Amino acid sequence: MWKTVAKHLLSRAAEARTADPAVVQSLREKVGASKLGRSLAIRHVSAGSCNACELELRATQNLVHDLTQYGLSFTPSPRHADILLVTGVSGKNMREALLQARAAMPEPALVVAVGDCAVDGGVFKGSPAICGGAGGVLPVDLMIAGCPPSPERIVLGLLALVEANGAPARAAMPRREPR
Amino acid sequence: MILLSHEDWKARQGRFIALWTDARHAYALYEPGELVAVELVDNAYPALTHAGAGWFQRLAYDLNGHKAIGATDTRPAIEHSRDAEGRGPWPEFKTPEIEGVHQVAVGPIHAGIIEPGHFRFSVVGEKVLKLEARLGYTHKGTLGMIRGKSPRLAARFAARVSGDATVAHSIAYARAAEVALRLEVPGRAVYLRAVMAELERLANHTSDIGAIAGDAGFAFLDSRFALARERICAASAAAFGHRLMMDVVIPGGVAGDIGTGGAVAILDALDALEAELPSLKRVFEDYASLQDRVVGTGIVPPALAAAYAAGGYAGRASGQTHDARLLPGYPPYETFALYVPVERDGDVAARIRIRLAEIPESIRLIRDMLHSLPDTPIAIAPPTGSGGGLGVAESFRGPVWYWLRIEGGVIADVFIADPSTLHWPLLEHAAATAILADFPLINKSINGSYSGVDL
Ligand code: SF4
Numbered sequence: 001m002w003k004t005v006a007k008h009l010l011s012r013a014a015e016a017r018t019a020d021p022a023v024v025q026s027l028r029e030k031v032g033a034s035k036l037g038r039s040l041a042i043r044h045v046s047a048g049s050c051n052a053c054e055l056e057l058r059a060t061q062n063l064v065h066d067l068t069q070y071g072l073s074f075t076p077s078p079r080h081a082d083i084l085l086v087t088g089v090s091g092k093n094m095r096e097a098l099l100q101a102r103a104a105m106p107e108p109a110l111v112v113a114v115g116d117c118a119v120d121g122g123v124f125k126g127s128p129a130i131c132g133g134a135g136g137v138l139p140v141d142l143m144i145a146g147c148p149p150s151p152e153r154i155v156l157g158l159l160a161l162v163e164a165n166g167a168p169a170r171a172a173m174p175r176r177e178p179r
Numbered sequence: 180m181i182l183l184s185h186e187d188w189k190a191r192q193g194r195f196i197a198l199w200t201d202a203r204h205a206y207a208l209y210e211p212g213e214l215v216a217v218e219l220v221d222n223a224y225p226a227l228t229h230a231g232a233g234w235f236q237r238l239a240y241d242l243n244g245h246k247a248i249g250a251t252d253t254r255p256a257i258e259h260s261r262d263a264e265g266r267g268p269w270p271e272f273k274t275p276e277i278e279g280v281h282q283v284a285v286g287p288i289h290a291g292i293i294e295p296g297h298f299r300f301s302v303v304g305e306k307v308l309k310l311e312a313r314l315g316y317t318h319k320g321t322l323g324m325i326r327g328k329s330p331r332l333a334a335r336f337a338a339r340v341s342g343d344a345t346v347a348h349s350i351a352y353a354r355a356a357e358v359a360l361r362l363e364v365p366g367r368a369v370y371l372r373a374v375m376a377e378l379e380r381l382a383n384h385t386s387d388i389g390a391i392a393g394d395a396g397f398a399f400l401d402s403r404f405a406l407a408r409e410r411i412c413a414a415s416a417a418a419f420g421h422r423l424m425m426d427v428v429i430p431g432g433v434a435g436d437i438g439t440g441g442a443v444a445i446l447d448a449l450d451a452l453e454a455e456l457p458s459l460k461r462v463f464e465d466y467a468s469l470q471d472r473v474v475g476t477g478i479v480p481p482a483l484a485a486a487y488a489a490g491g492y493a494g495r496a497s498g499q500t501h502d503a504r505l506l507p508g509y510p511p512y513e514t515f516a517l518y519v520p521v522e523r524d525g526d527v528a529a530r531i532r533i534r535l536a537e538i539p540e541s542i543r544l545i546r547d548m549l550h551s552l553p554d555t556p557i558a559i560a561p562p563t564g565s566g567g568g569l570g571v572a573e574s575f576r577g578p579v580w581y582w583l584r585i586e587g588g589v590i591a592d593v594f595i596a597d598p599s600t601l602h603w604p605l606l607e608h609a610a611a612t613a614i615l616a617d618f619p620l621i622n623k624s625i626n627g628s629y630s631g632v633d634l
Contacts, residue, residue: 044292048317050630051294052342052423058292058386059412062405076290093257093316094295095265097287123335129320131265148342150422178406 014175017152019160027164031110031141036082038166039071042158043081043105047098047137048130049088052148053115057087059151060158063178072158078104083161086134087148089117089124098137110161113140114154116147123147180206180214180567185225188217194488194501195229197580197596198236200245207232208580208596210488211507212569219245226250230486231601234632241315242322242634257315257633272299275308283615287316294629302615310610310618312603317633325593330356330430330561330583333590337581338425340595341631346372346379347574348581348595348631349428354509355581356430358568360561366553368432369510374548375415375424376572377541378445382411382423383575384534384541385452387626391531392463394619395472403459410448417444432558442549449542460535473528477609477621480525487601490577492533493625497525503571503578515544527617527624563588574598576626597631 046054060067061074075081078101090098102111113134116122120133134140144157182204183191193209200206204216205224217224226236226247236247237256254270261267274280280301287295295316301309321340325333337352338345350372357364389404412422418441419427427434463469479489481498489499502519504512520536522529565588570581577598584592606625610618 045288046294046317048319049294050317050339050342050345051628052339052345052425054292054294055343055386055423059405059409062409063402064406064409064413074292088294088317089319091316091318092261092265093259093318094287095261096267097295097316099265101288123339124319124321124324127320127324129318129323137265147339147425148423150416 012177014177016175017156017159019156019163023157023160024163027142027160031108031164036108036110036165038162040082040110040158040162040165041073041075041080042083042085043075043078043101044085044087045098045101046088047086047094047118047134048091049115049117053087053117056148056151057085057114057154060154062151065151065155066175067155067158069175070155070159070162072162078102079106081105081109083110083112083158084138085112085114086118086138086140087114089121089127089130090132090134090137091130095131095137098134102138110141111138112142112144112158112161114144114157115149116145119143119145180216183215183217185217188215189225189227191215191227194485195227195231196488196578197594197600198227198232198239199582199594200224200239200243201584201592205239205245206582206594208569208582210501212571214569214582222246223248230604231488234600234603238634255315257318259315270313272301272311274301277303277308279303280308296629298618300610300615300618305614305616307611307613307615307618310607312607314603314629315633317630319630319633321634322593322595325590328590329588330360330585330590333593334429335426337595338428340634341574341597341599341628342423342425343383343628344379344574344576344579344597344631345423345425346375346428347572347579348597349426350376350572351570351579351581352583353428353430353570354572355568355570355583356561356585358570359566359583359585360430360564360568361566362431362559362561364432365555365557365559366511367436367555368557370548370552371433371437371557372428373511374437374445374545375419375427376574377545377548378411378415379424380541380575381452381538382408382415384538385411387623388463388531388534391473391527391620391623392469394623395469397462397466397469400459400462403455407452407455410451414441414444414448417441429558431561432556434558436557437552445545445549449545452538453542456535456538463531463535470528472617472620473531473624474526476527476613476617477624478525478612479605479609481523483605483608484525487605489601489605490598491573491575491602492530492537493598493602493605494577495519495521496529496533498523501578503573507571509571511548515547517544527620530624576602576628595634597628599627599629599631602627603632
């Protein structure tokens with residue numbers, strides 16, 4: 001145990017993360033009325049990804065990126081979800097399932113498109129097999145671009161959503177690099 | 180390519196890898212890279228009886244409308260017959276006619292952060308009698324998007340066929356293009372590609388082993404292995420400018436040299452993994468409650484793996500010795516005396532052990548390669564030529580094959596065979612040996628790519 005404590009004392013402090021104030025402001029204007037608070041549950045749906053966006057999305061939960069510390073967690077049930085997080089293009093074959101997932105969520109709900117595919121179809125733009133990005137099927141509140149976006153970028157994007165929905169945070173939480 | 184008569188086509192023996200059609204021919208690919216063809220007659224060709232041929236024949240019908248005469252399985256592969264609103268009929272899933280059997284439907288949206296697909300289980304109590312996987316949900320029209328593009332542009336699509344194996348797909352694609360255009364890739368590019376491919380193998384092996392343990396309730400292994408993956412991804416970004424090394428491998432070489440400090444970042448990540456691996460391995464081996472979940476679960480018998488020519492850890496855990504890095508083999512692996520672990524138990528535990536054994540080997544390869552990087556250019560520009568070619572690369576889950584026909588600098592036709600195509604039927608078999616609660620473990624241990632087969 002002493003080894004663990006010593007290791008922790010030796011670990012470096014990590015940079016605190018703060019959301020881009022401009023993004024927070026525009027989100028607050030758009031969805032601020034929803035007042036969902038600072039603890040948001042996410043239902044992820046891949047509507048036709050290459051699976052790399054899922055890898056990075058999963059990486060947001062690891063010891064380095066630690067999404068959960070911001071009050072964000074993933075839930076398997078759309079009934080418990082505040083955020084529908086879509087990755088991948090909206091494939092024609094997934095359109096119905098995507099709409100059903102959205103319909104199963106309690107209101108108010110937010111829709112986030114993660115990755116270039118979900119933003120506008122990405123490299124697959126124009127393919128006859130797809131309805132475009134998530135916006136081709138649903139109204140989207142926030143887009144996080146990148147192919148795939150890094151976990152850091154996903155966390156910052158979602159953090160903006162937390163800031164826009166809740167009372168301002170007290171000081172940013174101190175973090176340490178995991179060892 | 181050898182053009183066969185209909186009789187010879189049907190009688191052909193060997194380890195079947197893939198089948199596809201173009202406007203005039205049906206093609207079949209056998210290990211270690213023999214391509215045979217028959218002419219289409221009235222948009223049809225004789226069906227092959229190899230276990231693995233089913234999905235490819237269904238796909239050829241959905242993509243090109245070419246019928247396999249005599250095929251027993253004519254279910255749609257990726258065609259879901261959706262209308263403009265995305266609605267369409269549900270297929271019928273046949274249940275074994277035994278008293279007390281009911282169906283459990285899972286997906287297309289799954290509980291975890293993964294790709295979509297539908298699983299239909301027929302169960303008696305907990306026992307799974309049958310699993311039918313319905314795929315095609317991630318169909319994006321990739322093959323159609325590649326046609327008509329230059330080899331350089333099309334590389335972006337090859338890199339996005341299956342994101343977890345983006346490097347292997349890019350290498351297989353680039354090698355097919357290089358054969359077609361008779362290009363000799365400079366030595367440094369060959370080494371850098373292999374370094375990236377082994378990093379990709381490590382990233383996937385670590386996170387997948389952790390995820391299986393996590394599903395069995397061992398969150399500790401999950402977070403430690405996820406941290407190992409994170410370090411590898413961060414090092415990959417430092418070395419190659421992208422955490423998953425997407426779009427770095429291009430026809431003719433690689434898009435950029437290894438960055439300053441990149442090699443050090445990679446070696447540090449490897450050292451950290453190597454230092455922690457023995458203790459993580461001990462947790463995996465020593466906890467009876469974990470072993471209880473994985474030993475004897477989801478068995479793929481060697482004969483079945485052989486019938487499907489299973490590659491990667493799915494094949495090697497079931498007695499298959501095949502590894503595309505050795506057979507047909509491609510540079511630079513011949514220089515490094517590759518060791519390929521093989522087991523015969525064919526259960527979830529064996530698949531994990533194979534992957535655990537592949538980790539130190541990939542670490543060794545990367546170190547050796549980084550220490551002997553040739554001092555050559557990193558790429559040569561592809562000429563605007565014509566030609567056809569096959570390319571292969573061993574992804575973390577098995578061999579990825581690309582077939583290309585290039586005409587006047589533009590890709591006229593393409594086919595992509597991800598190893599998952601042969602692994603999905605194995606999952607259907609393995610699931611039917613276990614109880615429903617073990618399915619997540621079995622599924623993760625085989626880890627087929629959805630996007631890689633939905634093309
Ligand atoms: S945005 Fe890029 S990484 Fe994400 S699903 Fe699309 S192609 Fe894959």
